[in-house]
Amino acid sequence: MISKAASYAIQSLAYLTLAGEDREYVPISEISRELDIPYHFLKKVIADLVVGGLLVSHRSAKGGIALAKSPQQISVMDIVARVDGTDVFERCILGLPGCGKETPCALHERWATERRRLYEMFSKATLSSTAARVSDLGLRIKP
Numbered sequence: 001m002i003s004k005a006a007s008y009a010i011q012s013l014a015y016l017t018l019a020g021e022d023r024e025y026v027p028i029s030e031i032s033r034e035l036d037i038p039y040h041f042l043k044k045v046i047a048d049l050v051v052g053g054l055l056v057s058h059r060s061a062k063g064g065i066a067l068a069k070s071p072q073q074i075s076v077m078d079i080v081a082r083v084d085g086t087d088v089f090e091r092c093i094l095g096l097p098g099c100g101k102e103t104p105c106a107l108h109e110r111w112a113t114e115r116r117r118l119y120e121m122f123s124k125a126t127l128s129s130t131a132a133r134v135s136d137l138g139l140r141i142k143p
Helices: 004-019 028-035 039-051 076-084 108-124 127-137
Strands: 055-058 064-067
Touching: 004 028, 004 039, 004 064, 004 076, 004 127, 028 039, 028 064, 039 055, 039 076, 076 108, 076 127
Parallel strands: none
Antiparallel strands: 055 064
């Protein structure tokens, strides 16, 4: 459904939300190590999130990355849209060109319903509520 990059982005921002309560910036190397995400791949994902305005970075001995906004202001949809775009919520599940009400594929109606539900779920889930579920319920954010 979502890419590995989007999954890593959500995990990393949830980690930052939880770690950010204690400090301002978190090193990318720490996130990579703690979440078992390949460092160089994570650096590329993080760079995209910085360009997209979801993160800020600071270079220094105590530098790293931090959320650019409050975790209550960032939805999971914001993260997915930045990393993967919104095509998954608009295109045919079978990848057929021209699929729509006029020329539907075999799964069109079912997929239209499910993608609306997913879009709403991602839009309503904030980074704050996602991180809180990880913390309160002891849910995992790493493989």
